[in-house]
Amino acid sequence: xxxxxxxxxxxxxxxxxxxxxxxxxxxxxxxxxxxxxxxxxxxxxxxxxxxxxxxxxxxxxxxxxxxxxxxxxxxxxxxxxxxxxxxxxxxxx
Numbered sequence: 861x862x863x864x865x866x867x868x869x870x871x872x873x874x875x876x877x878x879x880x881x882x883x884x885x886x887x888x889x890x891x892x893x894x895x896x897x898x899x900x901x902x903x904x905x906x907x908x909x910x911x912x913x914x915x916x917x918x919x920x921x922x923x924x925x926x927x928x929x930x931x932x933x934x935x936x937x938x939x940x941x942x943x944x945x946x947x948x949x950x951x952x953x
Contacts, residue, residue: 902928
């Protein structure tokens with residue numbers, strides 16, 4: 861078991877990597893928020909998971925509401941994966 865200080869550093873690092881991944885994807889033209897259908901699936905999977913502790917994952921310690929909303933996040937148990945959706949380009953008027 862990690863000491864609380866090391867656990868916080870590890871969580872902060874994972875959060876930083878996640879935000880960099882999402883900003884890079886946004887720059888490349890990908891959606892960063894999960895669409896409605898995959899979001900409902902993710903929410904249902906997290907609600908039924910025995911590792912869900914009142915909205916916080918016991919494995920990665922993330923809040924499930926924020927983790928399911930971000931399209932490029934994935935479940936640490938493999939129940940759901942990243943969603944890569946390219947945004948439609950707006951036509952010039």
